[in-house]
Amino acid sequence: MENNNSVDPTIFRLMTEQTRDYALLVLDPEGRIRTWNLGAQLIKGYYADEIIGSHFSKFYTADAVASGWPEHELKVASAEGRFEDEGWRVRKDGSRFWASVVITALRSESGELLGFSKITRDLSERKAYEETLRQSEERFRLLVGGVVDYAIYMLNREGIVTSWNAGAERIKGYTSEEIIGKHFSRFYRPEDVAAGKPWNELAQARQHGRAEDEGWRLKKNGEPFWARVVVTPLYDTAGHLRGFAKVTQDLTERRHMQDLEKAAQNIHEFIATLAHELRNPLAPIRSAAQVMAKLPVDDPRHAQMLAMVDRQSLHMAHIIDDLIDVTRIGRGILTVKDLPVDISEVIGRSLEATMPLAEARQHTVEVEWPETPLRIRGDPNRLTQLLTNLLSNAARYTPEGGRIRVIAKAGVGTEGDSAIVQVRDNGKGIEPDMIARIFDMFVQGRGTLERTEHGLGIGLALARKIAVLHGGTLEARSEGPGKGSEFTLRIPLASPGITDTTEPLQDVVQPASAKARRVLVVDDNTDAAESMSILLQSLGHTTCVVSDSALVLDTAIRFRPEVVLLDIGMPGIDGYEIAQRLRQLKIERPRIVALSGWGQESDRVKSRDAGFDMHLLKPVELDQLMAALGDGQAVV
Secondary structure, three states: OOOOOOOOHHHHHHHHHHOOOOEEEEEOOOOEEOOOOHHHHHHHOOOHHHHOOOEHHHHEOHHHHHOOHHHHHHHHHHHHOEEEEEEEEEOOOOOEEEEEEEEEEEEOOOOOEEEEEEEEEEOHHHHHHHHHHHHHHHHHHHHHHHOOOEEEEEEOOOOEEOOOOHHHHHHHOOOHHHHOOOEHHHHOOHHHHHOOHHHHHHHHHHHHOOEEEEEEEEOOOOOEEEEEEEEEEEEOOOOOEEEEEEEEEEOHHHHHHHHHHHHHHHHHHHHHHHHHHHHHHHHHHHHHHHHHHHOOOOOHHHHHHHHHHHHHHHHHHHHHHHHHHHHHHHHOOOOOOOEEEEHHHHHHHHHHHHHHHHHHOOOEEEEEOOOOOOEEEEOHHHHHHHHHHHHHHHHHOOOOOOEEEEEEEEEEEOOEEEEEEEEEEOOOOOOHHHOOOOOOOOOOOOOHHHHOOOOOOOHHHHHHHHHHHOOOEEEEEOOOOOOOEEEEEEEEEOOOOOOOOOOOOOOOOOOOOOOOOEEEEEOOOHHHHHHHHHHHHHOOOEEEEEOOHHHHHHHHHHHOOOEEEEEOOOOOOOHHHHHHHHHHOOOOOOEEEEEEOOOOHHHHHHHHHHOOOEEEEOOOOHHHHHHHHHHOOOOO
């Protein structure tokens, strides 16, 4: 029966002769070449008729031949059946190549040595790569060892230090003899070790392929330094974790500079915001004064202007009071009275003060009063200021139609009973990175234009300080942007039998509602817009007022204004974008005049780039206004 597994000798011969990647040849028992394939020709450079009959030692270096290495290879192959080696071999042109050689003894069925098969492969490229890698690793080792600006060291899988460079010694203070073999947790503060931070760092590196962190670390002498740390897991070719590479940079000086820069930036933004906040109430006050100068005393609009001046001046007084409180906090002299207070009375006064703002934004305000009176000791005015700031904050950061909920209840804790007041909203929420900073002075979590309606950034700082002065706490919580906020106030309850007292709030005045030009007045500040409209009407102009940025374009199409007086700091769509959209309308081009509390040169340039014709600073002087309307000249 025919053996289907047999190979046609011709095919076998062709396979041997035509193989290109391997030199396949047969040697006689003395080592003379008997066969030669295409791979041998390509690798070694000889044609068959040039090399057959020659001794295979012709391929070896002179040193190898002198040492008898070719004969050694045949001797081992004959004795053991096989010899394998890697080393330098020589081509016909004298060039060297790195060869992988396998020599196999060929014997008859009776054991007689017939010769040897020799398989050679050119591994020069691999050898060159390995040499390059070795040199690179050596250079890297020398480089890492000499780096002094970074601590670069290795850890085993358990976090034991296994290598240590000059930078690590300089930054952390340990010599390699002192630290190698020790656990890297000694670089962390005790509270971080107790919290498991070193091990969490390694776990994150294993899970994510890398762990980065900035935080406090300790030097050998116990001195803390601010470090940036990168931990990378190291795996072998089989995918097994072998350890970790850890790079630490001392950023203490940079952090100090960043803190100083941040403080300076906060103060700069505060001053700019303060100027804006003061100009906002000044604008309607100046407009009202100019209107009143032109109206008879018995004109009904006279009373409206008086009410407006009173309301806006009260707003300015609150701003000034907050500024005074800031200086008191800075000097450590902010004090509170020690009077019996019912927390419900404080809540009532705070709601009364902030209800106009909530109503203007169409908020639903819900109050859950305590089941029994919660009496504390403190300053009723300061506590009202605290809760008013919380409620105002909720109203300002909650979109129209939102919900604000006030909950007052008794709390029981390890340090005694307390009155708890929670202010919750479903507004914009707090960014996670702002939670820890929300009570810092001058801090707000949004851009300049958006902050224009959100005060000076000192209300929450004042609120927490007042809480602390009453022996209480004030905490913020939010699940993130768009998910609302919750502020929780805790004040220790007074001893039983204490009666409460409140102080009446001041009455708040309710808002009143040249050449002939058609003037569109756009300002989210209703008082500013209405007072400007009345002033313009008193000068003989026809006006239309818009307080909602979303309505400006439709109103402009219907009203066809010749002049648009546009407040830049509009919420939602800001004045810059409104100006650009107005320029795109298919209506007769109106003159667009920026009205802003922001008056730096960069603000004027930005206005001009957005398409404004002029940039006027609040409060606007009458001659500037007349110039903007075309009765004179005004420069952006």
